[in-house]
Amino acid sequence: MSLQRLLQFIGWPVVAGLLIATLALLLFPQLRPDTTDNTSPRTIPGAPVSYSEAVSKAAPSVVNIYTSKIVQRRNQSLADNPLYRHLFNNANTPQQVRMQSTLGSGVIVDDQGHILTNNHIIEGADEIQVLLNDGRETDAQVVGIDDETDLAVLKISLEAVSAIAFGDPSRARVGDVVLAIGNPYGVGQSVSQGIVSATGRYNLGTSFYENFIQTDAAINPGNSGGALIDAYGNLIGINTAVLDETGASIGIGFAVPIDMAMKSLNSIIQYGKVVRGSLGFTGSIVYFKSEFVARNNLNTGTALRVEHIEPRGPAHLAGIRPGDLITHLNQQPVGDGRQALNLIADTPPGDTLKVQLIRYNTMLEVDVIVGTRESGKTRT
Known part of the structure; x- marks a missing residue:
């Protein structure tokens, strides 16, 4: 069989099949393939x-949770009259009333x-x-x-x-x-x-x-x-x-x-209470000028300026002084101060923190043994 006759032999069935498929798609739209964008957040697998x-x-x-507490309340009656209490020796002891207070x-x-x-x-x-x-x-x-x-x-x-x-x-x-x-x-x-x-x-x-x-x-x-x-x-x-x-x-x-x-x-x-770390100083955030950061090869634009040192506290014992500019704690920039505060608080008392600071334009690094922060009231 020649190539031309072979193509003629198989061509008509192919054309007929395409025509039938086209007609089916026109008559039955639900058979058409789904072209929805599957990258939409609404169709992310697992969402x-x-x-x-x-x-x-x-x-x-x-x-x-429902709480109640005991409150003191006096009866508003004749017994509140001072003359009545004097004549009848009535001390008018306050009543204890249990009241729901919060939820x-x-x-x-x-x-x-x-x-x-x-x-x-x-x-x-x-x-x-x-x-x-x-x-x-x-x-x-x-x-x-x-x-x-x-x-x-x-x-x-x-x-x-x-x-x-x-x-x-x-x-x-x-x-x-x-x-x-x-x-x-x-x-x-x-x-x-x-x-x-x-x-x-x-x-x-x-x-x-x-x-x-x-x-x-x-x-x-x-x-x-x-x-x-x-x-x-x-x-x-x-x-x-x-x-x-x-x-x-x-x-x-x-x-x-x-x-x-x-x-x-x-x-x-x-421990029966919240135990947090402390370095025993107070400070405030300062911001460096860009030229100062470049000149000192710093990777941070902020520092904690030490303002007050607790006597015999961790910072004092490590040699930190008022006026020092703390830039890093354990190689981490102090950021806006919140990061430094949380890092100190999360460090167990007795562990050591490496403190990088600037003193009179000189870079220093000191080891500070973390102390215990005296937190607020704790009830057990």
């Missing part, structure tokens, strides 16, 4: 369409029943009641508080408690979906959804150590101490505060990163 599984995973670990939320973080919440929820309370998601209710004991991060650790004695799974707040990115679980206004456990608006927020004046995750997920009164979880139900923060004069959520809320919160909890459980 949740609903957050119900995340909530189901985390919600059993979030509890409602909030908390998160069960281990199988032993330890709960993380906010200090401002339980501060001054005489009795603390915890309501679990499964309906069980029990008293809670205060293990300790960390007023420098506005955190408190409670403990309940119940079997089969559900500890929450942890996420990694250091990997949280602006734009990540997050969910806030708590007890807003005492209506019962509720969930609000938003995104991470910012990370590393500080200078809010709510506590001494600040490194907040900012979110627009609604955080209202009663949400404090509750969970901020990622889209997969992992805890990344403890909801703490909102930025609004009315106390209601306007989309600017803050959570303490869970890694920071767990450092406080572990220290309280181990």
